[in-house]
Amino acid sequence: LTADGSITIDCYCYAKNYQGYQQLLSLVNQSQLTDEDLSLQDILKKSSHLILVFALQSTQVDSNPCQDFRSILDIFQIIKQPVYLGMDIDLLSLHPGIKEASHPLLAFEHFSYEKKQDLDARLVLQAIQDKSQLDYKDQEKLERIPHEFALEEIEKIKENYIQAGLLEAVQETEKIAAWCQLSLPLNEKHLPRFQTSKNQSSHQLLVEKSYQGLKKRNLTEDKYISRLEKELGVIEEMGFSDYFLIVWDIMFFARNKKIQTGPGRGSAAGSLVAYVLEIIEVDPIEYDLIFERFLNSERYSPPDIDLDFPDNKRQVILDYIQKRYGSGHVAQIVTFGSLGAKQAIRDTGRVFGLSQEELSSWSQSIPSKPGITLTEAQEESKEFVQRISTTPFNQFIYFIASKIEGLPRNISTHASGIVISDQELTEIVPLQEGTNHMMQTQYAMHDLEILGLLKFDILGLKNLTILNDAIYFTQIDQPDFKMSQIPFEDKQTFEIFQKADTNGVFQFESDGMKRVLSRLQPTEFEDIVAVIALYRPGPMNEISSYINRKKRDEKVEYLHPDLRNILDQTYGIIVYQEQIMRIVQQFAGYSLGEADLFRRAISKNNRQIIDEQREHFLTGSLANGYSQEEAQHVADFMHRFGHDSITIIDRELATIGVTIERAEELREEFINDSLKGKGYFAWY
Numbered sequence: 001l002t003a004d005g006s007i008t009i010d011c012y013c014y015a016k017n018y019q020g021y022q023q024l025l026s027l028v029n030q031s032q033l034t035d036e037d038l039s040l041q042d043i044l045k046k047s048s049h050l051i052l053v054f055a056l057q058s059t060q061v062d063s064n065p066c067q068d069f070r071s072i073l074d075i076f077q078i079i080k081q082p083v084y085l086g087m088d089i090d091l092l093s094l095h096p097g098i099k100e101a102s103h104p105l106l107a108f109e110h111f112s113y114e115k116k117q118d119l120d121a122r123l124v125l126q127a128i129q130d131k132s133q134l135d136y137k138d139q140e141k142l143e144r145i146p147h148e149f150a151l152e153e154i155e156k157i158k159e160n161y162i163q164a165g166l167l168e169a170v171q172e173t174e175k176i177a178a179w180c181q182l183s184l185p186l187n188e189k190h191l192p193r194f195q196t197s198k199n200q201s202s203h204q205l206l207v208e209k210s211y212q213g214l215k216k217r218n219l220t221e222d223k224y225i226s227r228l229e230k231e232l233g234v235i236e237e238m239g240f241s242d243y244f245l246i247v248w249d250i251m252f253f254a255r256n257k258k259i260q261t262g263p264g265r266g267s268a269a270g271s272l273v274a275y276v277l278e279i280i281e282v283d284p285i286e287y288d289l290i291f292e293r294f295l296n297s298e299r300y301s302p303p304d305i306d307l308d309f310p311d312n313k314r315q316v317i318l319d320y321i322q323k324r325y326g327s328g329h330v331a332q333i334v335t336f337g338s339l340g341a342k343q344a345i346r347d348t349g350r351v352f353g354l355s356q357e358e359l360s361s362w363s364q365s366i367p368s369k370p371g372i373t374l375t376e377a378q379e380e381s382k383e384f385v386q387r388i389s390t391t392p393f394n395q396f397i398y399f400i401a402s403k404i405e406g407l408p409r410n411i412s413t414h415a416s417g418i419v420i421s422d423q424e425l426t427e428i429v430p431l432q433e434g435t436n437h438m439m440q441t442q443y444a445m446h447d448l449e450i451l452g453l454l455k456f457d458i459l460g461l462k463n464l465t466i467l468n469d470a471i472y473f474t475q476i477d478q479p480d481f482k483m484s485q486i487p488f489e490d491k492q493t494f495e496i497f498q499k500a501d502t503n504g505v506f507q508f509e510s511d512g513m514k515r516v517l518s519r520l521q522p523t524e525f526e527d528i529v530a531v532i533a534l535y536r537p538g539p540m541n542e543i544s545s546y547i548n549r550k551k552r553d554e555k556v557e558y559l560h561p562d563l564r565n566i567l568d569q570t571y572g573i574i575v576y577q578e579q580i581m582r583i584v585q586q587f588a589g590y591s592l593g594e595a596d597l598f599r600r601a602i603s604k605n606n607r608q609i610i611d612e613q614r615e616h617f618l619t620g621s622l623a624n625g626y627s628q629e630e631a632q633h634v635a636d637f638m639h640r641f642g643h644d645s646i647t648i649i650d651r652e653l654a655t656i657g658v659t660i661e662r663a664e665e666l667r668e669e670f671i672n673d674s675l676k677g678k679g680y681f682a683w684y
Helices: 018-033 040-045 066-078 089-094 096-100 116-130 139-144 154-163 167-179 202-216 222-238 241-256 266-270 272-276 314-325 341-351 356-364 374-380 382-389 392-404 445-450 462-477 491-498 511-520 525-534 539-550 561-570 577-588 592-604 607-623 628-655 660-675
Strands: 010-015 050-056 084-087 105-107 306-310 330-338 408-420 431-433 439-441 455-461
Touching: 010 018, 010 040, 018 040, 018 050, 018 431, 050 167, 084 167, 105 154, 105 167, 116 341, 116 392, 154 167, 202 222, 202 241, 202 272, 222 241, 222 272, 241 272, 241 306, 241 314, 241 455, 306 314, 306 462, 314 330, 314 408, 314 455, 330 445, 341 356, 341 374, 341 392, 374 382, 374 392, 382 392, 408 445, 445 455, 455 462, 491 511, 511 525, 511 539, 525 539, 561 577, 577 592, 577 607, 577 628, 592 607, 592 628, 607 628
Parallel strands: 050 084, 084 105, 306 455, 330 439
Antiparallel strands: 010 050, 330 408, 408 455, 431 439
16 A cells, blocks of 8 residues: 555454455455455455554654655545554654544554574575675674564563553554454365266265276175275265265376376275276285275375376376366465575575585585484584684574574475365465466465365376387287286296396386395296385385395294284285284284274384384283283384384485485475385385
C-alpha cells in the first residue's frame, strides 16, 4: 500500500481461525499463481476472518512526515472494516498526533534476528541471497549498523511503551494475540474418489477388477483366493480402495499407450491385489512376500507404490494425471536444502571474498562424513582446528558459518513425488509455480502427510528408456516378442551376470556390485535377488559368508534349528526383512502385523523402541517354550542386522559420491525407504 507514492506501508494479515487460514491461502495462492500483484481491494475482499495490520516503521519515513501521515489516515477513513495501525515506539513517540487516528493503534516492533550478536550472520545470509560480498576489514561499517532489529525481552518492550504513554497500544497487541486461535484439521484423507458407475462403490469396483485379474493370471488355488480376500478386507478397512484404483488407472493408461513400466519394487511387491491389477509383476505368494510389510492394519501408514516409467515418458504420465483429476488437484512437492557444514563454510568464505582454492582448502579440512557438523569436524580434524586458529579472520569465518549452519538454503522439486487431492489444492495448502505447467506445494512432504495428502511416486528411469528401445528394435525382426517370454532360467542371461558385464543393468552397475557378481557366479534367479538384498548396509557384512556357503566352502549354520525352513534358501543368513518377520512369528508367536512393528523398530534404531520390542520378543519366546539363552541369542542377532543398516550408511554415502550438503537429508530418506522395504540401490 503506497500513500502519495512516497511511503510504503506493509500489510500484515493474521488468521483468527481456520476460516482465516483459508483466506490466507487464497491470498497467497492468488499472489503466487497469477501474474498480477495483490491489491488492497483483493485483501479486503478476503479478510472477514483475518486481522489486518497496516504497519509503518520509523526507518521508512523521513524526519517530517506529517503530510504523509495525513494522506495515510485519509486512506484508512475509506476502509469500512476494522483494521489496525501498527507503529514502532520511535514513530509513535515522535508523532503523538497519530494517536487520534480512528483505527486502533498497535505496539508493533520489527525483529529480524534473535540477539544483537547475530547481526553479522544476518548480513552474511543476505549477501548469500543477493550473491554479493562483504568486506571483513571494514569492521567500523558493521559496527555502525543499528541493532534495533534484535529481539528484546517482552517485559522490556512493554515497559518502553508504557513509559511513552502508549499502554493502550500494548493492550491492543495482546488482545490480537489472544484472538488468534487456529486449529488445523490434521490427518484427514484428501484422496480423490475414483469415478465409478452410479450404483457401484470404489471398493466394489476394486473387488471386481481384482477377481478379473486373478482369473486373467489363472490363479485359481485356494491360497490365492484367501490371500486376495484378506488383502481386500484390510484395504477396505483402512480406506485405500480409491488409492489402488488410481494407481491401477495410471498403469492401465501407460500400457494402452505402449509405455514400458517397471515390474514393481519395494514393499508393494508383497501385495497380491497389486499383482492381479498388473501394477506389479511379482507374484508375492510364489516368493513368500508378506502383505503386512506393505499395509498393516495394526499401524496406520499410507500405501506407497513407486511407479517406474521411461524418463522420456514421465511427462506424458503427469499430463494424463493432470487431465484425469484436474490441474487444480495435482501438484509437485517442494523439498528444502539446508546449509551443511561444508556449504556453510564455503558460502561464508565466498561472501568475504575467498578464492576457489581457499574455499576448497577449507572444505577439504572438514571430514567427508554425511551429516557431520562443524562442532564434530573440530573434534575429528586437527587440520580443521589448525585452520580456524591461524588468523582472527579464519576464526570469524568459523563463527559466522556455525551460526548459519543447518538453516534452509534453497528449494527444489521432489524427484518423483506428486500429490493428488479430492479438493482444489488452493483450499488446502499454499502453492507456487512449478515446472511444466504444474503447481508446486510450499509445504514439504512430511507436512503434506499430516494434512492428509497422499504422495504418489512417479519416477522416470533412464534404464527403462533403454529397455523400451531394446524391445522396440527386437520387435522389428520378431513382431510377437514379449519380454515375459524370457525365462528366469535363461543361460545367456546368467553368463552376463557371471562375467559382471552389467553396465546399464539397473542396480548392478557399480564396481562393488560387479566384484560381488564375479565372486558369486550366480546360477539361478534367487542369487540375483539375494545379491541386491545383500549389497546394502547391514547384510553387506554377510556377503563373503553367503558366497562361501553357496560354494560349500563354509558350513551352513542356523541361529536355531527351528529357523532352518526360514533361512534355508539364504544358507542360514538373514538377508531379507521378511525373514525377520518370520523369525519373530516362529519364536515369539507374533502376528504378522506385530512382526512388522518389530521390523520397523529395529530398522529405526530407536533405543527406547528397540528395548520395548526386545522385551516383548523375549517374553513371547519364553512363553513359546524357548530358553532365555536361545531367545537372547536370536534377539541379539536381529538387532545387529538392523543396527548395522544404520551405522554403515555414513560410510556408504561417502563412497557413492553423495555431496555433504545432501547427505543428512538422504540419510533420513534412506532410513524411511528401508522401512518401506526398498533396496539400497533403489534408494540410491
